Amino acid sequence: MAPTLLYLLKANGVLVLFAAAYxxxxxRLTFFGLNRAYLVLALLFAAVYPALPMPALLPAEALAPVPAAWQQAAGVRASVGTLAPSAVIDWQLVGLVVYAAGAALFVLRLLGQLLSLAWLRRTTRPATVLGQPVRLLARPAAPFSFGRAIYLSQELLTNMDELVVVLRHEQAHVRQWHTLDVLLAQVALALAWANPAAWLLRRAVLDNLEYLADRAALQTGLDRRAYQYSLLHQQPGAVPAPALAFHFSFLTLKNRILMLNQPASTTRQLGRYLLAAPLVMALALGYSGARAQAVTAVVQPATFHPNIPANALYYLDGQPSSEQAVRELPASTIYNMDIIQDEPAKIKQVFGNTTATSAIIVTTQANANLPAVLALVDKADLGSGYSHTPVQVNVLVPKALAYITQHYPDARLSGEVVEAKRKTTGAVKYHVQLVSGKRPFYVFFTPQGDFISEHR
Structure with missing residues (x-):
């Protein structure tokens, strides 16, 4: 699985767990400060968790470390499925492109909302109301706050009772830096737009911040009943506040009044926090034992090819190595693995005088471009030294087709032809898959139709 896709799956999976726990x-708890900390932790933890070096909720596949698994070339034992994946649609890439396009649109939307607020600020004028610095709007609009600024309409200044309530509420938003939480939730939503949990957590963040502001306003000495009546008497006809801004809104009015009358949660209910965040983090970071073994699994050559003989040669990053060293490599570090099997003459040609009939050549991601690696790949004509592209059968010249007809009269073309281009020189050869009975095999030709070799 692509690392980016794996990251997104992990992050979105953790968001689902945090949302479910919340x-x-x-x-319904009245520990609004703890809820705020929990929600911020959920968004931040989901962002960094996939990059943590520990067992994951969705671990990478332990026994599929090779990006172009068992690439076919001269000297590598062929199999039916070796080249087939390159001929089909890469749905992982398609999914990533669609996801990235959606995220880009949401990020642009967020930037547009910020620019809209910046433009609106330029149309206001500063003033002081009841000792509080505010900005007066040039047109009628619902009161709101953003960052360190409170925005009021001229009409609100004529209603002193309502003005006091509005100012106390918006002052709480400003004093407690609630805008930071809103921006974090909006960024998380933009990056996880396809996940319903991201939408639920954003709604939870906004609601909880309103509860915090309501409680802070009441703690300044406002009457609880009068405060609720003031909320109910807010006129819905005013122009709504800009997106991202805190404002008196009917969208959450029902829940706000419900929480104003909610009995205070008991200290015993604090135990729920010991279940929520730690449980989610334990699920994400735990999975030790068998799960940990899966994530830290090492390459097992015999698992890939059970017929590899005991006297096989092992090369690691272009240098002689051992079976033990290859087995102990973490799967996540492997870039490529090539096998030369049952070709003693070629092994002697490449590796010198030896009785070995097979060789396993492993390259790690960190050393994929070392001169020693590239030299060995070219000398042994390994599959990892080529880029592979599916092409149409008609690229084969008549000379190649005549050779197939003459030497393989009982075989048929499977329709699979792959162009192999050497990465260092650009030299091209073609892999042609033939089928005799039910057994496929490969024949290799130059672009001019000259026979190179066959592999069964």
Whole structure:
């Protein structure tokens, strides 16, 4: 699985767990400060968790470390599925492109909202109301706050009772830096737009910040009943506040009044926080034992090819190595693995005088471009030294087709032809898959139709 896709799956999976724990255990508690910390932790942890060097909720495949698994070339034992994946649509790439396009649109939307607020600020004028610095709007609009600024319309200044309530509420948003939470939730939503949990967590962040502001306003000495009546008397006809801004809104009015009358949560209910965040983090970071072994699994050559003889040669990053060293490599570090099997003459040609009939050549990601690696790949004509591209059968010249007809009269073309281009020189050869009975095999030709070799 592509690393980026794996990252997204892990991050979105953790968001689902955090959202489920919040709505199942914490949503109705009146510990609004703890809820705020929990929600911020959820968004931040989901962003960094996939990059943590420990067992993952969705671990990478332990026994598929080779990006172009068992690439076919001269000297590598062929199999039916070796080249087939390159001929089909890469749905992982398609999914990533669609996901990235959606995220880009949401990021642009967020930037547009910020620019809209910046433009609106330029149309306001500064003033002081009841000792509080504010910015007065040039047109009628609902009161709101963003960052360190509170925005009021001229009409609101004529209603002193309502003005006091509005100012106390918006002052709480400003004083407690609630805008930072909103921006974090909006960024998380933009990057995880396809995940319903991201939408639920954003709604939870906004609601909880309103609860915090309501409680802070009441703690300044406002009457609880009068405060609720003031919320109910807010006029819905005013122009709505800009997106991202805190404002008196009917969207969450029902829940706000419900929480204003909610009995204070008991200290015993604090235990729910010991279940929520730690449980989610334990699920994400745990999975030790068998899961940890899967993530830290090492390459097992015999697992890939059970017929590899005991006297096989092992090369690591272009240098002689041992079976033990290859087995102990973490799967995540492997870039490529090539096998030369049952070709003693070629092994002697490449590696010198030896009785070995097979060789395993492993390259790590960190050393894929070392001169020694590239030299060995070219000398042994390994599959990893080529880039492979599916092409149409009609690229074969008549000379190659005549050779196939003459030497393989009982075989048929499978329709699979792959152009192999050497990475260092650009030299091209073609892999042609033939099928005799039910058994496929490969024949290699130059672009001029000259026979190179066959591999069964």
């Amino acid at each position: 709505y199942g255990l914490l949503r």
